[in-house]
Amino acid sequence: MVEIILIIIEQALLHFPLILGAYISVSLMKIPDLSMESSYVFGALTACIVLPSVQNLPVALGLCIIICASMIGGACVGITSGLLTQKARIPHLLSSIITIGIFHGISQLVAGVYISLSGYANMLALDIIPLHPDLPILTLLFIIISLAALYFFKTELGYSLAVFGSNPHFFTHYGISTTYVFMSGIILANALAGLSGYLFAQSNGFADINMGFGKLLLCITALILGKVVYRKTLSIITPIAGMFSYFTLQQLLLKVGFDLRYFTMVQALVIVAILIMQYKNKEHMHIDHLGV
Amino acid sequence: MKKLLLHNISFKFNPQEQPFFHDAHIEFDSGKIYFIQGKNGVGKSTFFAVLQGTTPRNAVLTGTIIFDGTEFTIKNNYMDPKISTRVKTVVQDSNKMIVNTMTIDENLRLAHLPIHPRLIPLAHTINIPTIMKDFGINVLNKNVQQLSGGQKQILAIMMALQKPTQILLLDEPTAALDEKNTHMVIQFLTDLAKTLDLIIIIITHDKELTAMYAQNRTVTIKVNEKGTRTIELL
Numbered sequence: 001m002v003e004i005i006l007i008i009i010e011q012a013l014l015h016f017p018l019i020l021g022a023y024i025s026v027s028l029m030k031i032p033d034l035s036m037e038s039s040y041v042f043g044a045l046t047a048c049i050v051l052p053s054v055q056n057l058p059v060a061l062g063l064c065i066i067i068c069a070s071m072i073g074g075a076c077v078g079i080t081s082g083l084l085t086q087k088a089r090i091p092h093l094l095s096s097i098i099t100i101g102i103f104h105g106i107s108q109l110v111a112g113v114y115i116s117l118s119g120y121a122n123m124l125a126l127d128i129i130p131l132h133p134d135l136p137i138l139t140l141l142f143i144i145i146s147l148a149a150l151y152f153f154k155t156e157l158g159y160s161l162a163v164f165g166s167n168p169h170f171f172t173h174y175g176i177s178t179t180y181v182f183m184s185g186i187i188l189a190n191a192l193a194g195l196s197g198y199l200f201a202q203s204n205g206f207a208d209i210n211m212g213f214g215k216l217l218l219c220i221t222a223l224i225l226g227k228v229v230y231r232k233t234l235s236i237i238t239p240i241a242g243m244f245s246y247f248t249l250q251q252l253l254l255k256v257g258f259d260l261r262y263f264t265m266v267q268a269l270v271i272v273a274i275l276i277m278q279y280k281n282k283e284h285m286h287i288d289h290l291g292v
Numbered sequence: 293m294k295k296l297l298l299h300n301i302s303f304k305f306n307p308q309e310q311p312f313f314h315d316a317h318i319e320f321d322s323g324k325i326y327f328i329q330g331k332n333g334v335g336k337s338t339f340f341a342v343l344q345g346t347t348p349r350n351a352v353l354t355g356t357i358i359f360d361g362t363e364f365t366i367k368n369n370y371m372d373p374k375i376s377t378r379v380k381t382v383v384q385d386s387n388k389m390i391v392n393t394m395t396i397d398e399n400l401r402l403a404h405l406p407i408h409p410r411l412i413p414l415a416h417t418i419n420i421p422t423i424m425k426d427f428g429i430n431v432l433n434k435n436v437q438q439l440s441g442g443q444k445q446i447l448a449i450m451m452a453l454q455k456p457t458q459i460l461l462l463d464e465p466t467a468a469l470d471e472k473n474t475h476m477v478i479q480f481l482t483d484l485a486k487t488l489d490l491i492i493i494i495i496t497h498d499k500e501l502t503a504m505y506a507q508n509r510t511v512t513i514k515v516n517e518k519g520t521r522t523i524e525l526l
Contacts, residue, residue, distance in 0.1 A: 152411070155410065155413055155414065156405055156406070156409035156410050156411070156412060156413075156414050157409040157410060157411055159398070159401075159402060159405075159409070160409040162391075162393075162394075163391050163402060166392060166393045166394070167388065167390070167391050167392070169388040170388070170389065170391060170402075173381075173383065173388060173452075174403060174405060175407055176405050176406070176407055176408075177407050180407075180408050180409070181409060184409075233393055
Protein backbone atom coordinates (compact mmCIF):
# COMPACT_ATOMS: atom_id res chain seq x y z
CA MET A 1 0.00 0.00 0.00
CA VAL A 2 2.81 2.39 0.93
CA GLU A 3 4.52 1.54 -2.34
CA ILE A 4 1.38 2.39 -4.33
CA ILE A 5 1.05 5.72 -2.49
CA LEU A 6 4.70 6.52 -3.23
CA ILE A 7 4.18 5.69 -6.93
CA ILE A 8 1.08 7.91 -7.04
CA ILE A 9 2.97 10.79 -5.41
CA GLU A 10 6.00 10.36 -7.68
CA GLN A 11 3.93 10.20 -10.88
CA ALA A 12 1.81 13.15 -9.78
CA LEU A 13 4.85 15.29 -8.94
CA LEU A 14 6.53 14.44 -12.26
CA HIS A 15 3.45 15.70 -14.09
CA PHE A 16 2.68 18.61 -11.76
CA PRO A 17 4.30 21.38 -13.88
CA LEU A 18 2.56 20.05 -16.99
CA ILE A 19 -0.86 19.97 -15.33
CA LEU A 20 -0.29 23.42 -13.83
CA GLY A 21 0.68 24.68 -17.31
CA ALA A 22 -2.49 23.17 -18.77
CA TYR A 23 -4.48 24.75 -15.93
CA ILE A 24 -3.13 28.15 -16.99
CA SER A 25 -3.64 27.80 -20.75
CA VAL A 26 -6.60 25.45 -21.10
CA SER A 27 -8.56 26.02 -17.91
CA LEU A 28 -7.90 29.70 -17.12
CA MET A 29 -7.25 31.14 -20.58
CA LYS A 30 -9.61 28.72 -22.38
CA ILE A 31 -7.08 28.17 -25.18
CA PRO A 32 -6.96 24.78 -26.96
CA ASP A 33 -3.20 24.67 -26.55
CA LEU A 34 -2.22 21.39 -28.22
CA SER A 35 1.35 22.67 -28.61
CA MET A 36 1.95 21.77 -24.96
CA GLU A 37 2.54 18.19 -26.10
CA SER A 38 5.34 19.54 -28.29
CA SER A 39 6.80 21.75 -25.53
CA TYR A 40 6.81 18.71 -23.22
CA VAL A 41 9.06 16.91 -25.70
CA PHE A 42 11.17 19.90 -26.74
CA GLY A 43 11.78 20.93 -23.11
CA ALA A 44 12.97 17.39 -22.35
CA LEU A 45 15.22 17.26 -25.40
CA THR A 46 16.71 20.71 -24.70
CA ALA A 47 17.51 19.69 -21.12
CA CYS A 48 19.01 16.41 -22.31
CA ILE A 49 21.30 18.28 -24.74
CA VAL A 50 22.47 20.63 -21.96
CA LEU A 51 22.82 17.82 -19.38
CA PRO A 52 26.36 16.65 -20.34
CA SER A 53 27.68 20.23 -19.96
CA VAL A 54 26.59 20.54 -16.32
CA GLN A 55 27.86 17.18 -15.07
CA ASN A 56 30.97 18.74 -13.52
CA LEU A 57 29.13 21.61 -11.84
CA PRO A 58 27.78 21.47 -8.26
CA VAL A 59 24.49 19.50 -8.34
CA ALA A 60 22.29 22.39 -7.19
CA LEU A 61 23.72 24.76 -9.80
CA GLY A 62 23.58 22.09 -12.50
CA LEU A 63 19.96 21.33 -11.67
CA CYS A 64 19.02 25.03 -11.81
CA ILE A 65 20.66 25.33 -15.25
CA ILE A 66 18.90 22.19 -16.51
CA ILE A 67 15.54 23.38 -15.20
CA CYS A 68 16.06 26.76 -16.92
CA ALA A 69 17.07 25.01 -20.16
CA SER A 70 13.97 22.80 -20.14
CA MET A 71 11.72 25.79 -19.45
CA ILE A 72 13.38 27.82 -22.22
CA GLY A 73 12.89 24.86 -24.59
CA GLY A 74 9.19 24.71 -23.68
CA ALA A 75 8.89 28.50 -23.89
CA CYS A 76 10.27 28.45 -27.47
CA VAL A 77 7.32 26.28 -28.48
CA GLY A 78 4.94 28.65 -26.67
CA ILE A 79 6.47 31.70 -28.34
CA THR A 80 6.06 30.06 -31.77
CA SER A 81 2.41 29.11 -31.34
CA GLY A 82 1.66 32.44 -29.62
CA LEU A 83 3.22 34.51 -32.40
CA LEU A 84 1.41 32.47 -35.05
CA THR A 85 -1.84 33.30 -33.28
CA GLN A 86 -1.18 36.93 -32.42
CA LYS A 87 0.92 38.14 -35.34
CA ALA A 88 -0.03 35.82 -38.22
CA ARG A 89 -3.70 35.86 -37.05
CA ILE A 90 -3.99 32.06 -37.32
CA PRO A 91 -6.63 30.59 -34.94
CA HIS A 92 -4.83 29.08 -31.96
CA LEU A 93 -6.01 25.51 -32.51
CA LEU A 94 -4.49 25.59 -36.00
CA SER A 95 -1.36 27.46 -34.93
CA SER A 96 -0.69 24.90 -32.19
CA ILE A 97 -1.10 22.04 -34.72
CA ILE A 98 1.33 23.85 -37.04
CA THR A 99 3.73 24.35 -34.11
CA ILE A 100 3.66 20.63 -33.33
CA GLY A 101 4.65 19.97 -36.95
CA ILE A 102 7.44 22.56 -36.87
CA PHE A 103 8.92 21.29 -33.60
CA HIS A 104 8.62 17.65 -34.62
CA GLY A 105 11.13 18.52 -37.33
CA ILE A 106 13.31 20.82 -35.18
CA SER A 107 13.51 18.20 -32.39
CA GLN A 108 14.77 15.56 -34.82
CA LEU A 109 17.28 17.99 -36.34
CA VAL A 110 18.59 19.06 -32.93
CA ALA A 111 18.41 15.87 -30.91
CA GLY A 112 17.32 12.96 -33.06
CA VAL A 113 14.37 10.78 -32.07
CA TYR A 114 15.79 9.35 -28.84
CA ILE A 115 18.33 10.46 -26.23
CA SER A 116 19.48 8.05 -23.53
CA LEU A 117 20.57 9.51 -20.20
CA SER A 118 22.02 6.24 -18.93
CA GLY A 119 25.59 7.54 -19.12
CA TYR A 120 24.92 10.51 -16.85
CA ALA A 121 24.17 10.91 -13.15
CA ASN A 122 20.50 11.42 -12.24
CA MET A 123 20.32 15.09 -11.24
CA LEU A 124 17.12 14.46 -9.24
CA ALA A 125 18.40 11.50 -7.24
CA LEU A 126 18.88 11.66 -3.47
CA ASP A 127 19.16 8.31 -1.73
CA ILE A 128 16.75 9.06 1.09
CA ILE A 129 13.74 6.99 0.01
CA PRO A 130 14.65 3.51 -1.29
CA LEU A 131 13.33 2.79 -4.81
CA HIS A 132 12.15 6.40 -5.15
CA PRO A 133 15.35 8.48 -5.17
CA ASP A 134 13.67 11.35 -7.10
CA LEU A 135 10.94 11.98 -4.54
CA PRO A 136 12.73 14.45 -2.20
CA ILE A 137 13.77 16.85 -4.99
CA LEU A 138 10.44 16.43 -6.77
CA THR A 139 8.70 17.33 -3.50
CA LEU A 140 10.96 20.36 -3.07
CA LEU A 141 10.20 21.48 -6.65
CA PHE A 142 6.48 20.90 -6.03
CA ILE A 143 6.58 23.13 -2.93
CA ILE A 144 8.55 25.87 -4.71
CA ILE A 145 6.28 25.85 -7.79
CA SER A 146 3.11 25.71 -5.66
CA LEU A 147 4.19 28.70 -3.56
CA ALA A 148 5.15 30.60 -6.72
CA ALA A 149 1.77 29.75 -8.29
CA LEU A 150 -0.04 30.74 -5.09
CA TYR A 151 1.56 34.18 -5.32
CA PHE A 152 1.20 34.38 -9.12
CA PHE A 153 -2.57 33.81 -9.00
CA LYS A 154 -2.91 36.91 -6.80
CA THR A 155 -0.91 39.16 -9.13
CA GLU A 156 -2.10 41.48 -11.88
CA LEU A 157 -0.82 39.08 -14.53
CA GLY A 158 -2.34 36.02 -12.84
CA TYR A 159 -5.76 37.69 -12.70
CA SER A 160 -5.34 38.86 -16.31
CA LEU A 161 -4.97 35.26 -17.52
CA ALA A 162 -8.27 34.33 -15.85
CA VAL A 163 -9.89 37.44 -17.33
CA PHE A 164 -8.64 36.40 -20.78
CA GLY A 165 -10.53 33.12 -20.47
CA SER A 166 -13.74 34.76 -19.28
CA ASN A 167 -13.79 37.83 -21.51
CA PRO A 168 -11.00 38.33 -24.07
CA HIS A 169 -12.60 41.67 -25.14
CA PHE A 170 -12.05 43.10 -21.65
CA PHE A 171 -8.50 44.32 -22.28
CA THR A 172 -9.25 46.52 -25.31
CA HIS A 173 -11.77 48.54 -23.28
CA TYR A 174 -9.24 49.36 -20.56
CA GLY A 175 -6.17 50.01 -22.74
CA ILE A 176 -4.47 46.75 -21.68
CA SER A 177 -2.29 44.86 -24.17
CA THR A 178 -4.14 41.65 -25.13
CA THR A 179 -1.05 40.38 -26.98
CA TYR A 180 1.09 40.79 -23.86
CA VAL A 181 -1.39 38.90 -21.67
CA PHE A 182 -1.87 36.13 -24.25
CA MET A 183 1.86 35.66 -24.90
CA SER A 184 2.71 35.71 -21.19
CA GLY A 185 0.18 32.98 -20.45
CA ILE A 186 1.15 30.78 -23.40
CA ILE A 187 4.88 31.11 -22.73
CA LEU A 188 4.47 30.33 -19.02
CA ALA A 189 2.23 27.31 -19.68
CA ASN A 190 4.58 25.86 -22.28
CA ALA A 191 7.68 26.54 -20.15
CA LEU A 192 6.07 24.53 -17.34
CA ALA A 193 5.29 21.72 -19.81
CA GLY A 194 8.96 21.77 -20.88
CA LEU A 195 10.05 21.41 -17.25
CA SER A 196 7.69 18.47 -16.77
CA GLY A 197 9.15 16.85 -19.89
CA TYR A 198 12.63 17.09 -18.40
CA LEU A 199 11.51 15.65 -15.03
CA PHE A 200 9.91 12.70 -16.80
CA ALA A 201 12.97 12.15 -19.01
CA GLN A 202 15.38 12.35 -16.07
CA SER A 203 13.29 10.03 -13.96
CA ASN A 204 12.95 7.45 -16.75
CA GLY A 205 16.48 7.82 -18.11
CA PHE A 206 15.57 8.81 -21.66
CA ALA A 207 13.84 11.38 -23.83
CA ASP A 208 11.85 10.29 -26.84
CA ILE A 209 10.30 12.38 -29.60
CA ASN A 210 6.94 10.64 -29.09
CA MET A 211 6.81 11.01 -25.31
CA GLY A 212 4.34 13.90 -25.55
CA PHE A 213 1.59 11.83 -27.14
CA GLY A 214 -1.63 11.92 -25.10
CA LYS A 215 -0.25 14.34 -22.49
CA LEU A 216 -2.92 16.98 -23.12
CA LEU A 217 -5.63 14.36 -22.67
CA LEU A 218 -3.96 13.46 -19.37
CA CYS A 219 -4.05 17.12 -18.34
CA ILE A 220 -7.67 17.63 -19.34
CA THR A 221 -8.72 14.48 -17.47
CA ALA A 222 -6.80 15.60 -14.38
CA LEU A 223 -8.26 19.13 -14.56
CA ILE A 224 -11.80 17.86 -15.00
CA LEU A 225 -11.31 15.58 -11.99
CA GLY A 226 -9.80 18.56 -10.14
CA LYS A 227 -12.80 20.73 -10.94
CA VAL A 228 -15.12 18.06 -9.56
CA VAL A 229 -13.20 18.34 -6.27
CA TYR A 230 -12.69 22.12 -6.25
CA ARG A 231 -14.29 24.60 -8.63
CA LYS A 232 -13.06 28.04 -7.53
CA THR A 233 -11.29 29.95 -10.32
CA LEU A 234 -7.63 30.87 -9.91
CA SER A 235 -6.76 28.27 -7.33
CA ILE A 236 -3.75 25.99 -7.09
CA ILE A 237 -5.99 23.39 -5.40
CA THR A 238 -7.73 22.44 -8.67
CA PRO A 239 -4.62 21.18 -10.55
CA ILE A 240 -3.18 19.55 -7.41
CA ALA A 241 -6.43 17.75 -6.56
CA GLY A 242 -6.78 16.78 -10.22
CA MET A 243 -3.32 15.29 -10.58
CA PHE A 244 -3.59 13.20 -7.40
CA SER A 245 -7.09 12.01 -8.39
CA TYR A 246 -5.83 11.07 -11.85
CA PHE A 247 -2.85 9.03 -10.71
CA THR A 248 -4.81 7.42 -7.88
CA LEU A 249 -7.38 6.27 -10.44
CA GLN A 250 -4.59 5.01 -12.70
CA GLN A 251 -2.86 3.05 -9.95
CA LEU A 252 -6.12 1.60 -8.63
CA LEU A 253 -6.95 0.31 -12.11
CA LEU A 254 -3.45 -1.16 -12.35
CA LYS A 255 -3.89 -2.77 -8.95
CA VAL A 256 -7.08 -4.56 -10.06
CA GLY A 257 -5.22 -5.93 -13.08
CA PHE A 258 -6.21 -3.38 -15.74
CA ASP A 259 -3.94 -3.24 -18.79
CA LEU A 260 -2.55 0.32 -18.92
CA ARG A 261 -2.37 0.14 -22.72
CA TYR A 262 -6.07 0.96 -22.65
CA PHE A 263 -5.78 3.76 -20.11
CA THR A 264 -5.95 6.51 -22.75
CA MET A 265 -9.37 5.15 -23.69
CA VAL A 266 -10.36 5.12 -20.01
CA GLN A 267 -9.33 8.78 -19.72
CA ALA A 268 -11.54 9.67 -22.65
CA LEU A 269 -14.45 7.76 -21.11
CA VAL A 270 -13.91 9.41 -17.71
CA ILE A 271 -14.10 12.85 -19.41
CA VAL A 272 -17.28 11.86 -21.26
CA ALA A 273 -18.89 10.50 -18.07
CA ILE A 274 -18.07 13.60 -16.01
CA LEU A 275 -19.19 16.02 -18.72
CA ILE A 276 -22.49 14.17 -19.20
CA MET A 277 -23.06 14.30 -15.45
CA GLN A 278 -22.29 18.01 -15.46
CA TYR A 279 -24.67 18.67 -18.35
CA LYS A 280 -27.42 16.86 -16.46
CA ASN A 281 -26.81 19.01 -13.37
CA LYS A 282 -26.33 22.24 -15.32
CA GLU A 283 -27.59 24.41 -12.49
CA HIS A 284 -24.64 23.37 -10.31
CA MET A 285 -21.84 23.25 -12.85
CA HIS A 286 -20.45 25.84 -15.22
CA ILE A 287 -19.45 24.16 -18.49
CA ASP A 288 -17.52 25.88 -21.23
CA HIS A 289 -16.24 24.94 -24.66
CA LEU A 290 -13.14 23.17 -23.29
CA GLY A 291 -14.95 21.38 -20.46
CA VAL A 292 -12.44 22.54 -17.84
CA MET B 293 -18.12 73.92 -13.20
CA LYS B 294 -15.81 73.11 -16.12
CA LYS B 295 -16.52 73.85 -19.75
CA LEU B 296 -15.46 71.90 -22.81
CA LEU B 297 -15.57 74.04 -25.95
CA LEU B 298 -14.98 72.48 -29.35
CA HIS B 299 -14.28 75.35 -31.72
CA ASN B 300 -13.97 75.26 -35.54
CA ILE B 301 -13.59 71.49 -35.49
CA SER B 302 -13.27 70.01 -38.99
CA PHE B 303 -12.69 66.38 -39.76
CA LYS B 304 -12.00 64.40 -42.97
CA PHE B 305 -11.46 60.64 -43.20
CA ASN B 306 -8.69 61.37 -45.69
CA PRO B 307 -7.22 64.58 -47.18
CA GLN B 308 -8.89 64.12 -50.60
CA GLU B 309 -12.44 63.73 -49.25
CA GLN B 310 -15.11 66.34 -48.49
CA PRO B 311 -15.12 67.33 -44.79
CA PHE B 312 -17.11 64.91 -42.64
CA PHE B 313 -17.54 67.53 -39.90
CA HIS B 314 -17.10 71.16 -40.92
CA ASP B 315 -16.47 74.06 -38.54
CA ALA B 316 -18.32 72.40 -35.68
CA HIS B 317 -18.75 74.61 -32.66
CA ILE B 318 -20.27 73.16 -29.53
CA GLU B 319 -20.00 73.66 -25.79
CA PHE B 320 -20.49 71.17 -22.95
CA ASP B 321 -20.74 71.93 -19.22
CA SER B 322 -19.61 69.54 -16.52
CA GLY B 323 -22.21 68.18 -14.09
CA LYS B 324 -24.66 67.57 -16.93
CA ILE B 325 -25.58 64.77 -19.28
CA TYR B 326 -25.99 65.34 -23.02
CA PHE B 327 -27.75 63.14 -25.56
CA ILE B 328 -26.57 62.68 -29.16
CA GLN B 329 -29.23 61.78 -31.68
CA GLY B 330 -29.15 61.09 -35.39
CA LYS B 331 -29.74 58.33 -37.90
CA ASN B 332 -27.37 55.38 -38.29
CA GLY B 333 -24.20 56.39 -40.14
CA VAL B 334 -24.69 60.09 -39.42
CA GLY B 335 -21.42 60.29 -37.49
CA LYS B 336 -22.24 59.79 -33.81
CA SER B 337 -19.51 57.19 -33.33
CA THR B 338 -17.07 59.30 -35.39
CA PHE B 339 -17.75 62.22 -33.05
CA PHE B 340 -16.85 59.93 -30.11
CA ALA B 341 -13.71 58.76 -31.96
CA VAL B 342 -12.64 62.41 -32.42
CA LEU B 343 -12.95 63.06 -28.67
CA GLN B 344 -11.17 59.80 -27.79
CA GLY B 345 -8.31 60.42 -30.23
CA THR B 346 -9.00 57.14 -32.02
CA THR B 347 -9.63 58.48 -35.53
CA PRO B 348 -8.01 56.62 -38.48
CA ARG B 349 -4.32 57.20 -39.19
CA ASN B 350 -4.73 59.21 -42.41
CA ALA B 351 -7.65 61.30 -41.18
CA VAL B 352 -7.44 65.10 -41.02
CA LEU B 353 -8.60 66.83 -37.86
CA THR B 354 -8.28 70.58 -37.24
CA GLY B 355 -9.66 73.05 -34.74
CA THR B 356 -9.28 74.23 -31.18
CA ILE B 357 -10.40 72.76 -27.86
CA ILE B 358 -10.81 74.83 -24.74
CA PHE B 359 -11.20 72.78 -21.57
CA ASP B 360 -11.52 74.34 -18.15
CA GLY B 361 -10.08 77.61 -19.48
CA THR B 362 -7.02 76.00 -21.11
CA GLU B 363 -6.69 76.10 -24.88
CA PHE B 364 -5.49 73.02 -26.75
CA THR B 365 -4.74 73.26 -30.46
CA ILE B 366 -5.15 70.02 -32.39
CA LYS B 367 -1.78 68.83 -33.67
CA ASN B 368 -0.94 65.91 -35.99
CA ASN B 369 -4.65 65.38 -36.68
CA TYR B 370 -5.34 63.88 -33.26
CA MET B 371 -7.14 65.14 -30.23
CA ASP B 372 -4.63 66.45 -27.69
CA PRO B 373 -3.73 63.55 -25.34
CA LYS B 374 -4.31 65.87 -22.37
CA ILE B 375 -7.98 65.75 -23.38
CA SER B 376 -8.27 62.24 -24.86
CA THR B 377 -6.72 60.55 -21.81
CA ARG B 378 -9.46 62.08 -19.67
CA VAL B 379 -12.14 60.64 -21.96
CA LYS B 380 -13.54 57.19 -21.11
CA THR B 381 -16.08 55.21 -23.12
CA VAL B 382 -18.68 52.66 -22.10
CA VAL B 383 -19.97 50.43 -24.88
CA GLN B 384 -23.55 49.27 -25.43
CA ASP B 385 -22.93 45.69 -24.27
CA SER B 386 -21.65 46.07 -20.72
CA ASN B 387 -20.77 42.34 -20.66
CA LYS B 388 -17.73 43.19 -22.80
CA MET B 389 -16.42 45.49 -20.08
CA ILE B 390 -16.93 43.28 -17.05
CA VAL B 391 -15.83 39.79 -16.03
CA ASN B 392 -18.97 37.80 -15.29
CA THR B 393 -17.15 34.98 -13.50
CA MET B 394 -15.68 37.31 -10.87
CA THR B 395 -17.02 39.41 -8.01
CA ILE B 396 -17.86 43.14 -8.00
CA ASP B 397 -14.75 43.76 -5.91
CA GLU B 398 -12.48 41.88 -8.32
CA ASN B 399 -14.00 43.72 -11.29
CA LEU B 400 -13.41 47.13 -9.71
CA ARG B 401 -9.82 46.13 -8.92
CA LEU B 402 -9.25 44.80 -12.46
CA ALA B 403 -10.18 48.21 -13.87
CA HIS B 404 -6.87 49.51 -12.42
CA LEU B 405 -4.73 47.13 -14.51
CA PRO B 406 -1.89 48.85 -16.39
CA ILE B 407 -1.18 48.32 -20.11
CA HIS B 408 1.23 45.49 -19.21
CA PRO B 409 -0.08 43.65 -16.11
CA ARG B 410 2.79 43.06 -13.66
CA LEU B 411 3.91 40.38 -11.23
CA ILE B 412 2.73 42.39 -8.25
CA PRO B 413 -0.49 41.79 -6.30
CA LEU B 414 -3.65 43.21 -7.85
CA ALA B 415 -4.65 46.62 -6.41
CA HIS B 416 -6.13 46.46 -2.91
CA THR B 417 -9.81 46.06 -2.21
CA ILE B 418 -11.56 49.38 -2.55
CA ASN B 419 -14.67 50.61 -0.85
CA ILE B 420 -17.84 50.54 -2.89
CA PRO B 421 -18.41 54.07 -4.19
CA THR B 422 -21.35 55.52 -2.25
CA ILE B 423 -23.17 56.33 -5.46
CA MET B 424 -23.26 52.61 -6.38
CA LYS B 425 -24.81 51.72 -3.03
CA ASP B 426 -27.76 53.98 -3.84
CA PHE B 427 -28.50 51.76 -6.82
CA GLY B 428 -28.47 48.41 -5.03
CA ILE B 429 -24.83 47.48 -5.57
CA ASN B 430 -23.76 47.23 -1.97
CA VAL B 431 -22.03 43.86 -1.49
CA LEU B 432 -18.46 43.70 -2.71
CA ASN B 433 -18.10 39.91 -2.82
CA LYS B 434 -21.30 39.38 -4.81
CA ASN B 435 -20.77 37.62 -8.14
CA VAL B 436 -21.40 39.88 -11.12
CA GLN B 437 -23.69 37.25 -12.65
CA GLN B 438 -26.19 38.02 -9.87
CA LEU B 439 -26.57 41.66 -10.96
CA SER B 440 -29.41 42.95 -13.15
CA GLY B 441 -28.68 44.34 -16.64
CA GLY B 442 -28.89 47.91 -15.33
CA GLN B 443 -26.62 47.17 -12.38
CA LYS B 444 -24.07 45.57 -14.73
CA GLN B 445 -24.15 48.75 -16.83
CA ILE B 446 -23.59 50.82 -13.67
CA LEU B 447 -20.68 48.56 -12.68
CA ALA B 448 -19.14 48.93 -16.18
CA ILE B 449 -19.47 52.74 -15.86
CA MET B 450 -17.82 52.74 -12.44
CA MET B 451 -15.03 50.51 -13.78
CA ALA B 452 -14.40 52.94 -16.64
CA LEU B 453 -14.16 55.71 -14.03
CA GLN B 454 -11.49 53.96 -11.95
CA LYS B 455 -8.85 55.88 -13.92
CA PRO B 456 -8.90 59.73 -13.99
CA THR B 457 -11.86 60.82 -16.13
CA GLN B 458 -13.53 64.12 -16.92
CA ILE B 459 -15.55 63.24 -20.00
CA LEU B 460 -17.62 60.04 -20.10
CA LEU B 461 -19.01 58.79 -23.42
CA LEU B 462 -21.71 56.12 -23.55
CA ASP B 463 -22.81 54.35 -26.72
CA GLU B 464 -26.47 53.39 -26.37
CA PRO B 465 -26.13 52.33 -22.72
CA THR B 466 -29.82 51.52 -22.38
CA ALA B 467 -30.49 49.79 -25.71
CA ALA B 468 -30.60 46.30 -24.18
CA LEU B 469 -32.41 47.32 -20.97
CA ASP B 470 -36.05 47.27 -19.95
CA GLU B 471 -37.83 50.51 -18.93
CA LYS B 472 -37.09 50.14 -15.21
CA ASN B 473 -33.38 49.49 -15.74
CA THR B 474 -33.18 52.27 -18.36
CA HIS B 475 -34.45 54.86 -15.87
CA MET B 476 -32.16 53.46 -13.18
CA VAL B 477 -29.09 53.88 -15.41
CA ILE B 478 -30.03 57.41 -16.56
CA GLN B 479 -30.79 58.46 -12.99
CA PHE B 480 -27.41 57.02 -11.97
CA LEU B 481 -25.67 58.97 -14.74
CA THR B 482 -27.47 62.19 -13.74
CA ASP B 483 -26.30 61.77 -10.12
CA LEU B 484 -22.82 60.74 -11.28
CA ALA B 485 -22.36 63.83 -13.48
CA LYS B 486 -23.22 66.08 -10.50
CA THR B 487 -21.26 64.12 -7.89
CA LEU B 488 -18.04 63.76 -9.89
CA ASP B 489 -18.45 66.97 -11.94
CA LEU B 490 -18.29 65.02 -15.22
CA ILE B 491 -19.36 65.83 -18.74
CA ILE B 492 -21.44 62.84 -19.83
CA ILE B 493 -22.42 62.39 -23.49
CA ILE B 494 -24.80 59.60 -24.44
CA ILE B 495 -25.65 58.23 -27.88
CA THR B 496 -29.26 57.14 -27.93
CA HIS B 497 -32.04 56.39 -30.40
CA ASP B 498 -34.66 56.55 -27.65
CA LYS B 499 -36.60 59.77 -28.33
CA GLU B 500 -38.80 59.32 -25.24
CA LEU B 501 -35.71 59.14 -23.08
CA THR B 502 -34.28 62.28 -24.66
CA ALA B 503 -37.57 64.13 -24.23
CA MET B 504 -37.69 63.10 -20.56
CA TYR B 505 -34.10 63.82 -19.52
CA ALA B 506 -32.39 66.02 -22.13
CA GLN B 507 -33.86 69.49 -21.35
CA ASN B 508 -31.95 71.57 -23.93
CA ARG B 509 -29.01 69.24 -23.94
CA THR B 510 -29.60 67.27 -27.16
CA VAL B 511 -26.77 67.23 -29.67
CA THR B 512 -28.02 66.69 -33.20
CA ILE B 513 -25.82 65.75 -36.14
CA LYS B 514 -27.28 66.63 -39.54
CA VAL B 515 -25.97 65.84 -43.03
CA ASN B 516 -26.18 68.31 -45.92
CA GLU B 517 -26.42 67.34 -49.61
CA LYS B 518 -22.57 67.26 -49.96
CA GLY B 519 -22.26 64.76 -47.13
CA THR B 520 -20.81 67.27 -44.65
CA ARG B 521 -22.14 67.08 -41.09
CA THR B 522 -23.11 69.93 -38.83
CA ILE B 523 -23.29 69.48 -35.07
CA GLU B 524 -25.85 71.48 -33.13
CA LEU B 525 -26.88 71.68 -29.51
CA LEU B 526 -30.65 72.01 -29.26
